[in-house]
Amino acid sequence: MSDLPCAIEADALSRSFGALKAVDGASLRVGHGEIVALLGPSGSGKTTLLRMIAGFERPDAGCVRIAGRLVAGNGSFVEPEQRRIGMVFQQGALFPHLTVAGNVGFGARRADRVAECLELVGLADRAGDFPHELSGGERQRVALARALAPEPAVVLLDEPFSALDAGLRERLREEVAAILRAAGTSTLLVTHDQSEALSLADTVAVLRDGRVEQVGTPEEVYERPRSHWVAAFLGDADMLPGSARDGVAECELGRFAVGAELAGDVHLLVRPESVAIGHRGGREDARAVVVGRSFYGHDQLVELELPSGRRLRSRRLGFPAWHPGDHVSVWIDGPVTALAAQEPAGFTAR
Numbered sequence: 001m002s003d004l005p006c007a008i009e010a011d012a013l014s015r016s017f018g019a020l021k022a023v024d025g026a027s028l029r030v031g032h033g034e035i036v037a038l039l040g041p042s043g044s045g046k047t048t049l050l051r052m053i054a055g056f057e058r059p060d061a062g063c064v065r066i067a068g069r070l071v072a073g074n075g076s077f078v079e080p081e082q083r084r085i086g087m088v089f090q091q092g093a094l095f096p097h098l099t100v101a102g103n104v105g106f107g108a109r110r111a112d113r114v115a116e117c118l119e120l121v122g123l124a125d126r127a128g129d130f131p132h133e134l135s136g137g138e139r140q141r142v143a144l145a146r147a148l149a150p151e152p153a154v155v156l157l158d159e160p161f162s163a164l165d166a167g168l169r170e171r172l173r174e175e176v177a178a179i180l181r182a183a184g185t186s187t188l189l190v191t192h193d194q195s196e197a198l199s200l201a202d203t204v205a206v207l208r209d210g211r212v213e214q215v216g217t218p219e220e221v222y223e224r225p226r227s228h229w230v231a232a233f234l235g236d237a238d239m240l241p242g243s244a245r246d247g248v249a250e251c252e253l254g255r256f257a258v259g260a261e262l263a264g265d266v267h268l269l270v271r272p273e274s275v276a277i278g279h280r281g282g283r284e285d286a287r288a289v290v291v292g293r294s295f296y297g298h299d300q301l302v303e304l305e306l307p308s309g310r311r312l313r314s315r316r317l318g319f320p321a322w323h324p325g326d327h328v329s330v331w332i333d334g335p336v337t338a339l340a341a342q343e344p345a346g347f348t349a350r
Helices: 046-054 100-105 112-120 136-148 166-183 194-200 218-223 228-233
Strands: 008-017 020-030 035-039 061-066 069-073 085-088 154-158 187-191 203-208 211-216 238-245 248-251 254-257 264-270 275-278 286-295 299-305 311-317 327-332 336-340
Touching (some): 020 046, 035 166, 035 194, 046 085, 085 136, 100 136, 136 154, 187 194, 194 218, 203 228, 211 218, 238 336, 248 264, 254 327, 275 299
Parallel strands (some): 035 187, 035 203, 154 187
Antiparallel strands (some): 008 020, 008 061, 203 211, 248 254
8 A cells, every 4th residue: 555645635625605605524535546536416516626626716624735735724825836736627728829739838847748748648640730720529638638747746627528519528538537547647527427427437526515425436336325315316216115124124126135234114225227127937026017118229218117006217228128018027136225214305216
């Protein structure tokens, strides 16, 4: 394990604008060479948190350290240009009057760094072009090269793909992740796009109302959300009522191992991809009737009604086709998470 300090340490940061508390005691860590996604809906405070780390906003409370150096808090405040950070904004924000090489070299500390960074982002042959001669994806890669040129301790990306069309956005984020990993860069990515965060990041921090609701690997936050809100925010999910005792929860789809700390009434979180259907007719299988179907070609989302009248969804391959009125066996073939039974704020258990 490395003895180096974290690339970013943000501790108990708060920031208010009048009566609005945009960030409320949020803490965050980014390890060396790690890509962390700060994920949350609009208005959750993620951009304000990023701006405090960058130095564009002064925190009302809390501390920020970059590579172990205190840059905000305890009476200290270091200006953004002195924090060794690289920034990539939503629109790239390139200088239109400078060439690609001129943009990348604007903050570079050594002359050969421009060629290195353009090679890294795959644009070595476009050094003499101007921003208006580039595609949207190329401009964002230039913006990334410019952020990397000063050899920063950390790169901050603020919704860098949101202005691009869907196909380009998906290709570019894969390219950017590969570039950042090749460079060994510590990265904090702000996004409201769940698939972007889950597919790119080593760690996902979910922000809600200015507070960090959960931090973990993409698999942890998706498969084992800590709250109904996180479960609903991170993708399709259905809840089934059940009861737990001695580390086992039981519902109408069967018995499942859960945390031993849970007892009594629970809600069992089931993702559609964990719900299998077919005609196998095993003795332990529940029965259901298909009441709806959305076909997407490569897959289909099938809505089922259980004998209790409760509904849940199953995401299957595009074949075989299921249709309303089909009677099927249904069983769980994937993770199930138990949450303490409560009235789920903003979540409708189906």
